[in-house]
Amino acid sequence: MIIELGHFALILAFLVAIVQTVVPMVGAAKRWSNWMAVAEPAANLQFLLTAFAFAALTWAFVTSDFSLRLVVLNSHSLKPMIYKISGTWGNHEGSMLLWVLIVTLFGAMAAWFGGGLPPTLKARVLSVQAAIGVAFFAFILFTSNPFLRVPVPPFDGQDLNPLLQDPGLAFHPPFLYLGYVGLSMAFSFAVAALIEGRVDAAWARWVRPWTLAAWIFLTIGIALGSWWAYYELGWGGFWFWDPVENASFMPWLLAAALLHSAIVVEKREALKSWTILLAILAFGFSLIGTFIVRSGLLTSVHAFANDPERGVFILIILALFTGGALTLFAARAQAMEAKGVFSMVSRESALVLNNILLAVSAFVVFFGTLWPIVAEMFFDRKLSVGAPFFNMAFTPFMVAIGLALPIGAMLPWKRGRLGRVVWSLRYALGLALAMAGLVWVMQTGQSLLGPVGLFLGAWVTAGALVDLWSRSGRGINRFGRMFRLPRADWGKAVAHIGLGVTIFAIAGLTAWEREDIRVVQTGEPYEVGPYTLVLEGVERVRGPNYLSTMASVRLSRDGREIAVLNPEKRDYPVARMPTTEAAIDYRIMRDVYVVIGDEQANGGWTVRTYIKPFANWIWGGSILMALGGALSLSDRRFRVAAGARKTPAGGVPAE
Numbered sequence: 001m002i003i004e005l006g007h008f009a010l011i012l013a014f015l016v017a018i019v020q021t022v023v024p025m026v027g028a029a030k031r032w033s034n035w036m037a038v039a040e041p042a043a044n045l046q047f048l049l050t051a052f053a054f055a056a057l058t059w060a061f062v063t064s065d066f067s068l069r070l071v072v073l074n075s076h077s078l079k080p081m082i083y084k085i086s087g088t089w090g091n092h093e094g095s096m097l098l099w100v101l102i103v104t105l106f107g108a109m110a111a112w113f114g115g116g117l118p119p120t121l122k123a124r125v126l127s128v129q130a131a132i133g134v135a136f137f138a139f140i141l142f143t144s145n146p147f148l149r150v151p152v153p154p155f156d157g158q159d160l161n162p163l164l165q166d167p168g169l170a171f172h173p174p175f176l177y178l179g180y181v182g183l184s185m186a187f188s189f190a191v192a193a194l195i196e197g198r199v200d201a202a203w204a205r206w207v208r209p210w211t212l213a214a215w216i217f218l219t220i221g222i223a224l225g226s227w228w229a230y231y232e233l234g235w236g237g238f239w240f241w242d243p244v245e246n247a248s249f250m251p252w253l254l255a256a257a258l259l260h261s262a263i264v265v266e267k268r269e270a271l272k273s274w275t276i277l278l279a280i281l282a283f284g285f286s287l288i289g290t291f292i293v294r295s296g297l298l299t300s301v302h303a304f305a306n307d308p309e310r311g312v313f314i315l316i317i318l319a320l321f322t323g324g325a326l327t328l329f330a331a332r333a334q335a336m337e338a339k340g341v342f343s344m345v346s347r348e349s350a351l352v353l354n355n356i357l358l359a360v361s362a363f364v365v366f367f368g369t370l371w372p373i374v375a376e377m378f379f380d381r382k383l384s385v386g387a388p389f390f391n392m393a394f395t396p397f398m399v400a401i402g403l404a405l406p407i408g409a410m411l412p413w414k415r416g417r418l419g420r421v422v423w424s425l426r427y428a429l430g431l432a433l434a435m436a437g438l439v440w441v442m443q444t445g446q447s448l449l450g451p452v453g454l455f456l457g458a459w460v461t462a463g464a465l466v467d468l469w470s471r472s473g474r475g476i477n478r479f480g481r482m483f484r485l486p487r488a489d490w491g492k493a494v495a496h497i498g499l500g501v502t503i504f505a506i507a508g509l510t511a512w513e514r515e516d517i518r519v520v521q522t523g524e525p526y527e528v529g530p531y532t533l534v535l536e537g538v539e540r541v542r543g544p545n546y547l548s549t550m551a552s553v554r555l556s557r558d559g560r561e562i563a564v565l566n567p568e569k570r571d572y573p574v575a576r577m578p579t580t581e582a583a584i585d586y587r588i589m590r591d592v593y594v595v596i597g598d599e600q601a602n603g604g605w606t607v608r609t610y611i612k613p614f615a616n617w618i619w620g621g622s623i624l625m626a627l628g629g630a631l632s633l634s635d636r637r638f639r640v641a642a643g644a645r646k647t648p649a650g651g652v653p654a655e
Contacts, residue, residue, distance in 0.1 A: 003068060006056025007147035010097075013049035013104070014137035016042050020107075020130035024123035028196075036119050039126035040111040046133065047101075047108035054101045057146050058088045067153040070094060070146050076159040076574050078545040086170035087160045092294060092310075093146035095173060099290075100136045102181040106210070107133065110185060117206060124192035125185075132184050135317045143310050159545065159574040168228030172221055176248060179218025180286040183251060185210035186258060187325065190279035194328045197335040199276060204266035207279065208259065209633060215255040216629040222248055223622035231582050236515070236593060236610045238618055241390040246369045247289030250362045254282040257358035260351045267413060268348055272336035274355065276329060284322035285362070290314055292369075343415045350408025354401065361397035368393065402456040402503055405496060406463020410470060424470060428462035443512075453507020460500030464493040488635040495628025502621030505614040514611040519604040528609045531592060532556050536564075538596070538605060546570045548581075551596040551605065555585055567596040567607075591615045 020042035027035025060068045061084050064077045074091045075084055083090075089098040107129040114122050140146070163169070189207040193199045225245070230238040239245060258278040264271040291314045342348035368385045375381045406428060410421045422429075436455035443450060471489060472482035516528045520535045527533075534554045541548040549569040555562045565583035572579070585592040590613045597606030 002056050002059055003065070003147055003149070006053040007145075009049045009056070010053040010137070010141065010147070013046050013053065014134065014141060016046045016049065017104075017130045017133040017137055020046060021127050021134055025127040028120040028123040028127070031120070033119065036123035039123045039130075042130070043104070043107040043111040043126050046130065047104040050097075050101045050104045054088075054097055057094060057097060058085060061085065061088045064157070066155075066157055067149055069148045069150045072150055072154055072157045074160050075157040076545060077156050078574075079160060079165070080544055082167065082170055083160055083165045086164070089173050090160050090164045090169070093140070093144045095177075096136065096140050096144050096294075097146050098174065099177055099181055100133060100140060102177050103129065103133045103136060103184060106182060106185050110188075110210075114206075121192055121196055121203075121206075124195050125188045128188040128191045129184060132188070132321065135320070139310075139313050139317065143313055156574075159572060162546070162570065162572040162575050162577050162579045163232065165545075165572075166228060166232050168224055168232065172224040172228060174221075175217050175224060176221030179214050179216075179221050179255075180248070180251065180289065182210065182214025182217055183255060183283040183286050186214065186255075186279040187283035187321070190276045191325050191328065194276065194325070194332045194335070197332060199265070199272045199336050201266045201269055204262045204275070208262045208266070211255055211258050211262065211279075211282075212629055212633050215252065215259060216626050216633065218248065218252045218255060219622055219626045219629065222252060223619050223626075226622075227619050230615070231584055233580065236582075236595070236608070236612075238509075238615070241368070241387050243369050244289070244293055246365050247285075247292045250365050251282050251285045251289065253358045253362040253365070254278055254285055257355045257362075258282055260354050260358075264348050264351050268342065269339040270342065270348060271352070271355075273329075273333065276336060278355070278359070280322065280325045280329060284318065284325075285366075287314070287318040287322065288366075291318055342413070345411065345416050345418050347408065347411040347413050347416070350404065350411050353404055354408060357397045357401050357404075361394055364393045364397070365390065398503065399452075399456065402460050402500070405460055405499070406467070409463065409467050409492070409496065425463055425466055428459060428466050431462050432456075432458035449507050450511035453504050453511065457500040457502075457504025457507070460503065461497045464496040464500070467496075468493045486635055488632045491628045491630070491632030491635065493628070494631055495625045498621045498624025498626075498628055500621070501617055501624060505617035505621055508614040509612055509618070512613045516609045518607060519600050519602070520607045521602075521604045524604075528592075529611045530557055531562075531611070533594070533607075533609060535605060535607060538599075541568075543570065545574065546572045549596065551583075551594075551607075553583065553594050553596075553607070555592055555594075563592075565592070565594045567594045569596055586616060588616065589613060 020039060024036050024039035024042075027033070027038070057070070059065075060071050061075055062081070064071065064075060064084070066072050066075075070091060070093055071087075074094070075087045079087070087094070089095045107126055110122070110125055110129065114125070117125070186207055189203065189210065193203050222245075225248070226238045229235070229240065258275065261271050261275040261278055265275050291311060294310055294314060368389050372383045372385055375383045406425055407418070407421055410424065411418075432455045435458045436451040439454050440451045468482055468485065468489065469478070471485055472478040514529050516526075518526065520526060522535055522537055525532050525534045532555075534556075536552045536554055538549060538551045541550045547570070549571075551565075551567050553565045553567065555565055563585045565585060567583040568581035570579045570581060571577075580595060583594045590611060593610040593612055593615075595608040597608065599605055
């Protein structure tokens with residue numbers, strides 16, 4: 001009965017979304033306040049109905065209701081409870097229901113927190129957001145219904161993909177979707193502003209918190225996915241330039257550009273056209289990511305579905321919303337006349353440079369991701385574009401961003417003097433050069449990547465601290481004034497420091513990693529760098545829903561035992577799929593990473609060992625970036641509708 005109610009609630013939400021798409025939009029065009037007022041209760045009702053449908057599906061997974069086809073295909077009675085719950089979105093149909101739940105959540109939040117918005121703009125924003133919901137409700141109900149029953153329920157299910165039975169993957173998709181789908185609000189604000197024919201500083205203040213929230217969630221989601229790939233897949237890496245990894249990374253880059261571009265609109269009423277375009281493209285690339293994951297166009301360990309018919313449906317949605325928004329953008333170009341004037345040396349110019357580098361780097365990733373398909377379709381050539389291309393093509397843009405960021409952050413608005421800013425950063429530059437020089441002297445015959453990465457990381461980090469210090473004024477109480485700076489200033493500094501830490505960590509790990517692959521006999525010690533490892537034994541272990549071959553590896557240094565590591569090879573009998581579970585000794589400055597392989601004919605075991613310096617700093621930097629975004633979002637000036645102009649008593653803003 002609960003399943004049928006959930007299905008019925010989903011259909012009702014679809015109908016409410018249709019009403020919310022049409023009625024408020026007509027009301028805004030006609031200035032009918034009662035029609036515009038429909039948007040808010042409709043957004044709330046749409047969210048509540050979708051939440052009920054999602055809760056019904058979750059209940060089916062928790063109770064192992066094997067009369068539901070989706071539960072049969074993606075669950076098992078012996079599966080731990082956390083994976084029964086995460087199994088709700090660990091498949092195509094359930095993940096799409098989560099997607100549309102988040103669409104409706106953001107729409108409802110716009111209704112809750114949009115009290116300061118002009119009524120016509122608010123109605124149009126909620127109408128466009130509902131239109132996105134209509135498209136995905138239709139996609140779910142007509143092609144991906146999660147509430148289908150099976151004629152004869154089996155005794156048990158077929159289990160969830162073992163790769164998804166992991167805490168990292170339990171939380172990775174919800175955060176990623178909050179970021180992906182959160183960009184729909186920036187899109188809705190952009191389209192609503194184009195329909196209204198007005199893009200100004202107030203609009204930028206309204207759109208920035210939504211974009212910032214989406215960027216924070218996307219940062220956390222990408223970091224969780226990277227961490228999961230690092231410890232779960234047993235490949236020893238944190239990023240593989242997989243097509244689906246790229247599909248989440250491109251919106252992140254464009255959202256970062258949009259955040260910085262909106263600042264220029266808010267402060268100087270310039271870059272209006274570019275900011276609107278970025279808002280459209282950021283969500284457009286989120287839709288492209290959805291298409292890649294669910295169409296079967298590209299093969300990936302992350303892919304949810306391999307169904308060309310579903311892919312065509314999503315492609316139609318992509319063309320409808322992105323193409324329609326770009327057409328409207330072209331038609332409304334005259335409404336986005338820039339007012340602010342600035343010189344070549346100014347913060348505005350620095351933010352333009354930031355935007356160019358981020359946008360071009362996103363399109364480099366896009367080109368590398370889709371070029372193999374283009375080559376096969378049009379030139380009948382099978383190509384593989386892997387890490388060497390992306391590292392070579394993408395890295396220069398990140399280096400340029402790292403070099404320019406501290407200078408650009410300290411330039412004044414409208415007009416500045418480059419020499420004065422560089423002089424104020426002299427100590428930061430000296431520190432970065434000294435640290436890079438020290439590493440250069442200490443390492444012999446190794447890659448330049450380590451010293452260059454350390455220089456960039458120290459330069460960005462020290463530059464952010466100097467920027468904070470410069471904002472504290474002069475006098476004896478500078479420290480006190482610095483800690484009383486607005487949270488937005490602290491948020492910017494913390495996010496930039498996080499970027500600096502991540503740049504250094506990636507460069508250091510890539511440059512100084514050690515790898516060892518060998519056949520090891522039980523009881524035989526072997527050396528990897530300064531560490532001694534001993535394979536003490538291998539045993540068979542039974543888990544809740546898997547069988548494990550678990551090794552015991554003793555790790556020591558200079559005769560002192562550090563840890564006992566237990567790498568595993570698991571076999572899931574129901575899913576008939578093996579997985580590799582790396583054992584990692586996490587430390588601040590390095591990880592020791594051990595993977596057990598197959599047993600050899602001579603009785604030994606294949607063992608892969610890595611020494612990974614600064615690996616944890618990658619995710620530490622990501623946490624700092626997300627924390628910086630959260631600090632900025634908590635600043636009263638940048639919350640939804642903060643600083644918005646007041647609406648006249650008549651309910652319609654003055655034109």
